[in-house]
Every structure is written in structure tokens, then in C-alpha cells.
Amino acid sequence: MSRRTLLRGFGTAGTLAALAGCGVPAAYVEPGDRAAADDRSERDRSLQFANWPLYIDTDDENESRRPTLDSFTGRTGISVRYTEEINDNDEFFGKISPALMNRQETGRDLIVISDWMAARFVRLGWVQEMDRAKQPNVAKYLDPQLRTPAFDEGRLHSVPWQSGITGIAYNRRKLGHEIRSTSQLWADDLRGKVTLFSGLDESFALLMQGNGADVTRWTADDFHTMCEQVGKLVKRKHIRRFTGNDYIKDLASGDVLACQAYSGDVIQLKADNPDIEFVVPEEGAELWAESLMIPNLARHKRNAEKLVDHYYDPEVAAELAAWVNYVCPVPAARDILASAKDEETAALAEDPLIFPDDAMRERLAIARDITAEERVGFAKKWNAIVGL
Structure with a gap:
């Protein structure tokens, strides 16, 4: 849970x-x-x-x-x-x-x-x-x-x-190669095999970091750019679905090969399946x-x-x-x-x-939260993409 x-x-x-x-x-x-x-x-x-x-x-x-x-x-x-x-x-x-x-x-x-x-x-x-x-x-x-x-x-x-850390989990054996960057989630070999979090607060930071945004002071432009990107991926059916914690079941079964994930969950997943890997992307991840x-x-x-x-x-x-x-x-x-x-x-x-080491910590950032003034409009736009 x-x-x-x-x-x-x-x-x-x-x-x-x-x-x-x-x-x-x-x-x-x-x-x-x-x-x-x-x-x-x-x-x-x-x-x-x-x-x-x-x-x-x-x-x-x-x-x-x-x-x-x-x-x-x-x-x-x-x-x-x-x-x-x-x-x-x-x-x-x-x-x-x-x-x-x-x-x-x-x-x-x-x-x-x-x-x-x-x-x-x-x-x-x-x-x-x-x-x-x-x-x-x-x-x-x-x-x-x-x-x-x-x-x-x-x-x-x-x-x-x-x-905890919001990063990327993937099945190394079934995918056949490593993932080191958020942009690799959008590669053709992962079409229909990727899930993202449906919750706006859970998902936005990692996706913005993948676009090079500084999430400690992200802007409305960063948000809209991220939404446009995800919207296009949805239309191309690249994203299998948006999930809550049920991504664990998809990843464990092999229905999904890569996904947004929480570090604490993957520690438990990896204990049951050593092929599951968790990565803090080169562009960064949310702490x-x-x-x-x-x-x-x-x-x-x-x-x-x-x-x-x-x-x-x-x-x-x-x-x-x-x-x-x-x-x-x-x-x-x-x-x-x-x-x-x-x-x-x-x-x-x-x-x-x-206990993240120094190299990992350099890629971790605490995202500024969504303000009260931003929330209603941003949530409406994100939920329309996700289907909530």
C-alpha cells in the first residue's frame, strides 16, 4: 500500500x-x-x-x-x-x-x-x-x-x-536494455507498455524534470509544455494507462515494462523479482x-x-x-x-x-507545490488528459 x-x-x-x-x-x-x-x-x-x-x-x-x-x-x-x-x-x-x-x-x-x-x-x-x-x-x-x-x-x-523518490521502475530482462533517462519512456519499443501516475501532484515533477525544467521553481509554461507532451502520447496510445498504486500489479505481471514508481514500493517488488529496477533519471527525480x-x-x-x-x-x-x-x-x-x-x-x-548516496542526491529535487491559485485550472487540464 x-x-x-x-x-x-x-x-x-x-x-x-x-x-x-x-x-x-x-x-x-x-x-x-x-x-x-x-x-x-x-x-x-x-x-x-x-x-x-x-x-x-x-x-x-x-x-x-x-x-x-x-x-x-x-x-x-x-x-x-x-x-x-x-x-x-x-x-x-x-x-x-x-x-x-x-x-x-x-x-x-x-x-x-x-x-x-x-x-x-x-x-x-x-x-x-x-x-x-x-x-x-x-x-x-x-x-x-x-x-x-x-x-x-x-x-x-x-x-x-x-x-521517498518518484522515479522510473522497469523490467530489465523483458525490456532488454537499461533505462537512464525519462525521455527513454517515449521510445517506440515501449509503446503501449508504459504507465504514468494519474494524480497530478504525484506525476508532474518527474515529467517536468524530463523536459529539463527546474522543479524547485517551475512555471506555468513548464506545466503546459508537459501537458501537451503527455496529451500527444495519449493520442498515439503510447501510454497504456494512468494508475494509482496498481502499477505494482502491472509491472509484476509484465503487462507493463516501464512506469512511474515510488522507491519504497520497488524495494519490495525487487525482493520478489530481481529483474525489476528502479532508476533516478539523469534529468532528475522528485524527492x-x-x-x-x-x-x-x-x-x-x-x-x-x-x-x-x-x-x-x-x-x-x-x-x-x-x-x-x-x-x-x-x-x-x-x-x-x-x-x-x-x-x-x-x-x-x-x-x-x-539512504541516497551523494551522486543520487545531486539528481533529486523537492518540487515547489501547486499553489491554490493554480490548482483548479491545472487539475482540470490534467484530469482531462488522464480521463478523471
């Missing part, structure tokens, strides 16, 4: 974001109105943590136990009510947006959402700034490449839970994150900040990385894994899809 899910159009979430971008006061919450009048952290040693399914370590003998959460409770005395309730960014937005827009509690102290959605929360003023002075591990160990996303300069409102955020009026903000910092202890980050296999946002965890007695665990330290 992927934590990078589809933008299913531009309904409620897009509309609210657009309203905020147009200055409608009903949606935006001023900084002074975001904190709860009474933080209960000291007298109520608990917190509510909402996350995606299959996105935390579990005990091999008892899947209801989560060792890294248990160690936090053992160290701090703070109990965590952990819920796997986030299955889709837009769906979760719709679930909690009425409370946030109406200045009400969400019942959650900590959430994890994709950064393109996190950008909306920051613009709407729906999340609180964290106290970095009380988060020494975050301050010290957060991956420098993830510290300054355009939507949250300095990472004041968000901290990456896990990161993304899914981030921890504290919603407005959270009643246990201080406890939530402590849990965030717990996961930036390199020992804890290493334990989590060994289970989820995404890009670890704590590079110092690499040395912890490398020293593991278990050979398979130690080998993870050398996997560039978990």
Missing part, C-alpha cells in the same frame, strides 16, 4: 484551498487562534496519533504491538493512541476540515500527510508551529535536503515522517516527504512534540527505516543499521533508496 495517493479531482479540498488563496477569511486561521487555551500534556500523559496503514514497525509475534511507540511510552510515560485512519489525502482532508475551518478540535494531536497536502494546511493556517528548542533531535538530525520546502520554510510547521503536523487546538501539543523528536533519535529512526524501507529522513540512522548483527538489516544501510 502506497502512502502517495491520488488527487481525485479538485473537489472540497481544492475548493477550500482556492478560497484561502483568494483571501476568503472563513477558511484561514490567524496564528494567535491556533493553540489550545489549555494544553493538557502535563496532567494527561497521552496523545492521539493518526497515520497511514502499514507505515510503522510492528512486533513479529504480535502485530498489535509497535516497538518504537512502546519505547517512547516506556521512556516518557506518555501513552499513544495510534490509529491507521488515513487512506487518502483528500479523504482525510474532508474528514477533519470542517472542524479546522470552524475553529474546533479535531481530536488528533499528530497527523501524517503528504507534503503537497501539508502545503494546503500551512496556507490555511490549520497547523501549529512546533517548538524546535524542545526538539533537539529534529534540529540536529533532520536531513539537510528536506529542511527547506517551499511551502514551509525552515520546517516550522512540519517534520518529515518518511521520505518528497510525508510529514508529521500538529493540528490547531490539539490538546497535547507538548506530548506530540516529544513524540516527533523521539523518531529523530537515530536509533529509533533506524528501527523504523528497517521496517518501512522508505528514504530515511535521519541520515545518521545509516550507521546504526550498518552495525547491525543481522546481515539483511545491515545491508539496508547500503541501499541508496533508503
Whole structure:
């Protein structure tokens, strides 16, 4: 199951974001109105943590136990009510947006959402700034490449839970040659054997990078050029279809030979089929994150900040990385894994899809997100091409 899910159009979430971008006061919450009048952290040693399914370590003998959460409770005395309730960014937005827009509690102290959605929360003023002075591990160990996303300069409102790469996966044996460039997806030998992501936020950066655009500051012209290119490929039936996470099935079965893919998924695919390769194209690939955020009026903000910092202890980050296999946002965890007695665990330290090396990092970029003003028009154009 992927934590990078589809933008299913531009309904409620897009509309609210657009309203905020147009200055409608009903949606935006001023900084002074975001904190709860009474933080209960000291007298109520608990917190509510909402996350995606299959996105935390579990005990091999008892899947209801989560060792890294248990160690936090053992160290701090703070109990965590952990819920796997986030299955889709837009769906979760719709679930909690009425409370946030109406200045009400969400019942959650900590959430994890994709950064393109996190950008909306920051613009709407729906999340609180964290106290970095009380988060020494975050301050010290957060991956420098993830510290300054355009939507949250300095990472004041968000901290990456896990990161990942949107690149290209392909079947090396069935294709018969390597892929090193996004432009190679459009070669004649791949006609009808390529899939792209249907979600605009998931797909656009890699495709723009393939055209030579700087995705850290891409323009409307870059977007329209990309759309024209993809539209022509659709008309020529070069693209087999647009997918969500079901690209995994197509690639594994051989129905598709190359596709847009997420690094964490391919680690698992490759374990079952060594012919599957993942590549960061020469033109570059998108580095993304899914981030921890504290919603407005959270009643246990201080406890939530402590849990965030717990996961930036390199020992804890290493334990989590060994289970989820995404890009670890704590590079110092690499040395912890490398020293593991278990050979398979130690080998993870050398996997560039978990700990990208310098050469790979030079080709990774965090794309600027789609602004509220851009979203409705851009989504309408993209969805017309994709058929949503």
C-alpha cells in the first residue's frame, strides 16, 4: 500500500484551498487562534496519533504491538493512541476540515500527510508551529535536503515522517536494455507498455524534470509544455494507462515494462523479482516527504512534540527505516543499521533508496507545490488528459 495517493479531482479540498488563496477569511486561521487555551500534556500523559496503514514497525509475534511507540511510552510515560485512519489525502482532508475551518478540535494531536497536502494546511493556517528548542533531535538530525520546502520554510510547521523518490521502475530482462533517462519512456519499443501516475501532484515533477525544467521553481509554461507532451502520447496510445498504486500489479505481471514508481514500493517488488529496477533519471527525480503536523487546538501539543523528536533519535529512526524501507529522513540512522548483527538489516544501510548516496542526491529535487491559485485550472487540464 502506497502512502502517495491520488488527487481525485479538485473537489472540497481544492475548493477550500482556492478560497484561502483568494483571501476568503472563513477558511484561514490567524496564528494567535491556533493553540489550545489549555494544553493538557502535563496532567494527561497521552496523545492521539493518526497515520497511514502499514507505515510503522510492528512486533513479529504480535502485530498489535509497535516497538518504537512502546519505547517512547516506556521512556516518557506518555501513552499513544495510534490509529491507521488515513487512506487518502483528500479523504482525510474532508474528514477533519470542517472542524479546522470552524475553529474546533479535531481530536488528533499528530497527523501524517503528504507534503503537497501539508502545503494546503500551512496556507490555511490549520497547523501549529512546533517548538524546535524542545526538539533537539529534529534540529540536529533532520536531513539537510528536506529542511527547506517551499511551502514551509525552515520546517516550522512540519517534520518529515518518511521520505521517498518518484522515479522510473522497469523490467530489465523483458525490456532488454537499461533505462537512464525519462525521455527513454517515449521510445517506440515501449509503446503501449508504459504507465504514468494519474494524480497530478504525484506525476508532474518527474515529467517536468524530463523536459529539463527546474522543479524547485517551475512555471506555468513548464506545466503546459508537459501537458501537451503527455496529451500527444495519449493520442498515439503510447501510454497504456494512468494508475494509482496498481502499477505494482502491472509491472509484476509484465503487462507493463516501464512506469512511474515510488522507491519504497520497488524495494519490495525487487525482493520478489530481481529483474525489476528502479532508476533516478539523469534529468532528475522528485524527492518528497510525508510529514508529521500538529493540528490547531490539539490538546497535547507538548506530548506530540516529544513524540516527533523521539523518531529523530537515530536509533529509533533506524528501527523504523528497517521496517518501512522508505528514504530515511535521519541520515545518521545509516550507521546504526550498518552495525547491525543481522546481515539483511545491515545491508539496508547500503541501499541508496533508503539512504541516497551523494551522486543520487545531486539528481533529486523537492518540487515547489501547486499553489491554490493554480490548482483548479491545472487539475482540470490534467484530469482531462488522464480521463478523471
